[in-house]
Amino acid sequence: MRRLVPLLLVPLAISCPEPEPEPEPPLPGRWEQAAPWTLTDPFPCPVAVDPDDDLLGELLAELDLDRSIGIPRSWYEARGGAFAADPTRLDFFHDLQEDFGKVPCHAGNLAARTDTATDSDHALAALIADAAVQLDVAVTAGGPWPVLEGDPLLAAVDSLHGGSDWDGRDAAAALPEALKEAVARVLLGADEAADLRDDALEVMGDATYFATYFRDGGNSLLVSEGSTINTDWEGASDMFVGTDEGSGALYSGAVRLAQAIDEADWAAAAGQGGEFDVRIDTPLGLVVLRGTGNDLYDPSADPDLAGEVLLVVDVGGNDEIRTPAGANTSEDHPVAVHIDLGGDDLYAYPEVPHDLDGEGLLPSDAAGRHAPDAYYGPYSRSHLGRQGAGRLGYGFLVDLGGGDDTYRSLRKSQGFAAFGVGVLADDVGDDTYTAENGA
Ligand SMILES: [Ca+2]
Ligand SMILES: [Ca+2]
Numbered sequence: 001m002r003r004l005v006p007l008l009l010v011p012l013a014i015s016c017p018e019p020e021p022e023p024e025p026p027l028p029g030r031w032e033q034a035a036p037w038t039l040t041d042p043f044p045c046p047v048a049v050d051p052d053d054d055l056l057g058e059l060l061a062e063l064d065l066d067r068s069i070g071i072p073r074s075w076y077e078a079r080g081g082a083f084a085a086d087p088t089r090l091d092f093f094h095d096l097q098e099d100f101g102k103v104p105c106h107a108g109n110l111a112a113r114t115d116t117a118t119d120s121d122h123a124l125a126a127l128i129a130d131a132a133v134q135l136d137v138a139v140t141a142g143g144p145w146p147v148l149e150g151d152p153l154l155a156a157v158d159s160l161h162g163g164s165d166w167d168g169r170d171a172a173a174a175l176p177e178a179l180k181e182a183v184a185r186v187l188l189g190a191d192e193a194a195d196l197r198d199d200a201l202e203v204m205g206d207a208t209y210f211a212t213y214f215r216d217g218g219n220s221l222l223v224s225e226g227s228t229i230n231t232d233w234e235g236a237s238d239m240f241v242g243t244d245e246g247s248g249a250l251y252s253g254a255v256r257l258a259q260a261i262d263e264a265d266w267a268a269a270a271g272q273g274g275e276f277d278v279r280i281d282t283p284l285g286l287v288v289l290r291g292t293g294n295d296l297y298d299p300s301a302d303p304d305l306a307g308e309v310l311l312v313v314d315v316g317g318n319d320e321i322r323t324p325a326g327a328n329t330s331e332d333h334p335v336a337v338h339i340d341l342g343g344d345d346l347y348a349y350p351e352v353p354h355d356l357d358g359e360g361l362l363p364s365d366a367a368g369r370h371a372p373d374a375y376y377g378p379y380s381r382s383h384l385g386r387q388g389a390g391r392l393g394y395g396f397l398v399d400l401g402g403g404d405d406t407y408r409s410l411r412k413s414q415g416f417a418a419f420g421v422g423v424l425a426d427d428v429g430d431d432t433y434t435a436e437n438g439a
């Protein structure tokens with residue numbers, strides 16, 4: 001009989017329910033609104049050491065050494081002037097040099113942040129934002145997207161053209177819906193990124209320097225004939241100094257472009273639509289959309305591909321890509337993105353064998369090789385960025401779908417950047433990367 005009590009209570013509870021509270025509207029997620037990007041430091045640095053158990057400290061004291069490495073801060077300060085007050089030196093530089101105990105901890109924070117970003121739903125954007133903020137500039141990340149009415153691809157291309165007519169509407173409209181959605185999102189991101197880049201360059205330096213900095217970068221890391229940097233410093237000095245309005249805006253553009261790529265549903269578009277080859281001109285460059293065939297992208301046989309390409313999306317097949325593949329080709333070409341959604345692909349370049357292509361060197365491209373002298377061997381003279389290279393702009397190569405891919409390039413490739421952001425992202429596979437210099 002005692003079991004009757006709960007049996008009676010249950011129907012009573014159901015017949016007199018508490019009024020359901022109104023569900024709270026969901027809070028906007030991190031990426032739905034624009035906000036400053038901040039770094040997390042999972043580990044406090046330096047790691048605390050018990051002074052009674054500091055064997056390293058005891059050893060250093062015994063050897064009359066402190067915990068500094070490299071050139072101490074006092075050396076910079078003693079020289080005064082631009083050495084002491086160099087605005088391009090980053091905040092954490094002296095901090096790490098003065099105490100090597102902070103270096104592994106700093107590296108631990110880098111690795112932990114990278115793991116967090118990689119595991120997140122905005123891997124590319126978070127990785128770029130983390131890297132950029134460490135350059136002591138403010139980076140803005142996230143924000144809503146314009147609503148596209150009707151066919152998303154047509155609407156996105158219309159918005160790039162600012163209302164002017166363009167060719168190829170019917171072929172574009174006939175593409176698979178998932179592909180159109182994804183491409184439209186990237187075009188919106190590219191448009192905003194290009195604007196941010198233009199704003200950034202305007203405050204970073206005198207535009208007459210841009211062609212020089214596009215070709216030679218801001219350093220002498222890559223040996224190059226005639227690449228002596230102009231020592232007439234004033235006109236381009238802001239190129240080298242991080243500011244929120246300059247490089248901060250430049251990197252924010254890369255984060256916005258990456259956000260669009262992260263949010264597009266590439267899995268839904270992969271392998272859809274059979275074979276096709278749709279090309280759309282836009283003011284930011286050509287858009288090329290190709291299908292599941294094993295396609296050849298060869299600028300020497302296909303002149304369209306030799307110009308400024310804004311975006312390539314290839315939905316499948318084992319493709320052979322000899323275009324720059326996600327590398328901008330001049331200071332007037334702000335954004336280049338190449339996305340491949342499946343297959344074992346070859347990313348290379350038009351080979352022009354040269355007498356000086358010796359053993360262990362890749363075949364040359366049209367730029368050939370330096371005639372060896374007392375200082376340098378037969379280095380490649382190539383100045384074409386390839387396979388994810390951004391110079392005064394953005395170059396992204398994203399290969400998804402797990403294929404076994406081969407990446408082969410000469411210089412300024414595979415993640416290279418100068419006054420810009422270059423990204424080579426490959427999700428997985430048995431991949432091979434070869435490059436000569438600056439990759
Ligand atoms: Ca293909
Ligand atoms: Ca492919």
Ligand SMILES: [Ca+2]
Nearest residue numbers: 343345399403
């Ligand atoms: Ca691939």
Ligand SMILES: [Ca+2]
Nearest residue numbers: 403405428429
């Ligand atoms: Ca791969």
